[in-house]
Amino acid sequence: MKQFVIDGNKAVLSVSNPETRVDDVEFEENEVYCIDIVTSTGEGKPKLLDEKQTTIYKRAVDRNYHLKMKASRFIFSEISQKFPIMPFTARFALEDKRARLGLVECVNHELLQPYLFYMRNLVCDLVAHINFTVLLMPNGSDQITSHALQEIQPTKTIDDLEIKSWLALGTKTKKKGCGKKKKC
Structure with a gap:
């Protein structure tokens, strides 16, 4: 990160x-x-719904491009001021037709990245x-x-001793440091 x-x-x-x-x-x-x-x-494998339904975007802070349309520059300036680093919804921009065009130019030049919706068979x-x-x-x-974490009971067991030993290691390691009386 x-x-x-x-x-x-x-x-x-x-x-x-x-x-x-x-x-x-x-x-x-x-x-x-x-x-x-x-x-x-x-x-x-999630299935992509209609790309036009996307209303959540995030700003690509590492991308630069000089936007051509005045509406694009205006909407990008608003986004940069109100949502400089976090994802946002484009509801405020979808009311005005010019702002929608500006949003499209920002997405086309990768200044904004859409969060796409995926459909799963939830049943x-x-x-x-x-x-x-x-x-x-x-x-x-x-x-x-x-x-x-939600406690669950597994329905399968692991019989391989090598895999069991790897799982038993955990993620925390002992911190190495000096005691109060020792000099490092």
């Missing part, structure tokens, strides 16, 4: 395929990662989603955001 940027440049995928290929990354000290885990009993599919932030510090990793 970077300051004021929701989606970072480094990504690790649990399942890779030709459509979602990412570069190999190396974890380094003093980095911050958002761990976003989603699992489903369905096929795992048949179960979906589990957890999201938390981890700091990679010199003395180990530290989870800085958390919430109470």
Whole structure:
């Protein structure tokens, strides 16, 4: 993660395929990662609804472009003042036809990124989603955001001893430091 940027440049995928290929990354000290885990009993491929229904956008702070239309410059200026870094709804801009055109130019030149809606078959599919932030510090990793997890009873068991030993390790490591009486 970077300051004021929701989606970072480094990504690790649990399942890779030709459509979602990412570069190999190396974890380094003093980095911050958002761990976003989603699992489903369905096929795992959400279906995109109509792109025109998108009303939530986020500003791409690392992108620059000199907009041509006056309406585009006006709406982008309003967005930059009111929503400099966080996602926002475009309801305020959809009332005016010129503002809608300005919004389209901002999206076309990637100054704004739309949050697209996905449809899942909620009747048949179960979906589990957890999201938390981890700091990679010199003395180990530290989870800085958390919430109470829902207790569930698994229906399957893991018989492989190697996998069980990896799962038992956990994420916290012992902090190395000096005591009060010792000099480092």
